[in-house]
Amino acid sequence: MSKLIKEASAFFQKNQENTVKEFHKKEFAMDVFSISLSEDEKEKIENLIVSQHGNFDDECSHGLASIKLLTGQIKSIQKQHVLLIGEKIYKVREILRAMNSPDTTFSAWINLVFHTKSSAYNALGYYELFISLPDKDTKSLFQSIPYKTAYLLASRKGSVKDKVKVLGKIEGMSNTAAIDILNRFLPSLRASQTERSINFEDKNKELSEKLMEILKTVCSGLELSEYNKNLLQQLFEKTLQANSRC
Structure with a gap:
């Protein structure tokens, strides 16, 4: 019986020492x-x-x-x-x-x-x-x-x-x-996407205003130079190419 008590006592003593060590580890971590x-x-x-x-x-x-x-x-x-x-x-x-x-x-x-x-x-x-x-x-x-x-x-x-x-x-x-x-x-990624969407809308609005201005000028009866005709031709071709890729 005494042997069993000694073994139990040794076990609890060792367990207590381990608990103290773990406590000190946690205290160190808290300090850090x-x-x-x-x-x-x-x-x-x-x-x-x-x-x-x-x-x-x-x-x-x-x-x-x-x-x-x-x-x-x-x-x-x-x-x-x-x-x-x-x-x-x-x-x-x-x-x-x-x-x-x-x-x-x-x-x-x-x-x-x-x-x-x-x-x-x-x-x-x-x-x-x-x-x-x-x-x-x-x-x-x-x-x-x-x-x-x-x-x-x-x-x-x-x-x-x-x-x-x-x-x-x-x-x-x-x-x-x-x-x-x-x-x-x-x-966030969502905010970046929203910002890009807003920029897309703003740029398209700005482009619409410029195109309307060009359209009014062309419809006013102004005689276009060959240079401007060439620019308009390029604009139409680029627009058609962009549409064909979509």
């Missing part, structure tokens, strides 16, 4: 990727706490500082959570690729594990951009920006260099302000 609150976030917390106290003394001031610190730690834990999930999804995808599995297998696995595809792909994109960033400071900056902005930044087409530039521009901004800057420097 600690997140500072933005000025906007600090202001909102201050307004919330200060408004509840008529006499804001030193004790309240210390309490406010602690709340800010704990809020930053909570945000850090949340971002760590997203990174860990993204890392696991990334590894599963790499394993499936090494097994020469079709892309549909990965997609089916996503459906099997996650409630929504978007949450999985957001975490994957977040992780992929994070590991591609050049240094610790840039990674910390990326983790400090709002979730939605981070997911959008990760999903946009563009080089890592371009995304780092955008990170520098949106540092400390609220989600709405940051997304406005992001859309300006790294627009």
Whole structure:
């Protein structure tokens, strides 16, 4: 019986040591990727706490500082959570690729594990951009920006260099302000297509006005020079060629 107790005691002792080691690893990770609150976030917390106290003394001031610190730690834990999930999804995808599995297998696995595809792909994109960033400071900056902005930044087409530039521009901004800057420097594919469509319509409108002006001039009875006749002939031929290709 005593032997069994000793073995059990040794097992629990070893398990406790492993738990402590894992705890220290997590503490180290938290130190490396600690997140500072933005000025906007600090202001909102201050307004919330200060408004509840008529006499804001030193004790309240210390309490406010602690709340800010704990809020930053909570945000850090949340971002760590997203990174860990993204890392696991990334590894599963790499394993499936090494097994020469079709892309549909990965997609089916996503459906099997996650409630929504978007949450999985957001975490994957977040992780992929994070590991591609050049240094610790840039990674910390990326983790400090709002979730939605981070997911959008990760999903946009563009080089890592371009995304780092955008990170520098949106540092400390609220989600709405940051997304406005992001859309300006790294627009979505849909926005780019809409912009091209608007440009197409504007150019056609401008061309219509010019053609109407030419038509009025020709119909006014003006005697055209051979040069202008040649230009009109080229215009008709080019128009017919363009129509035949459509």
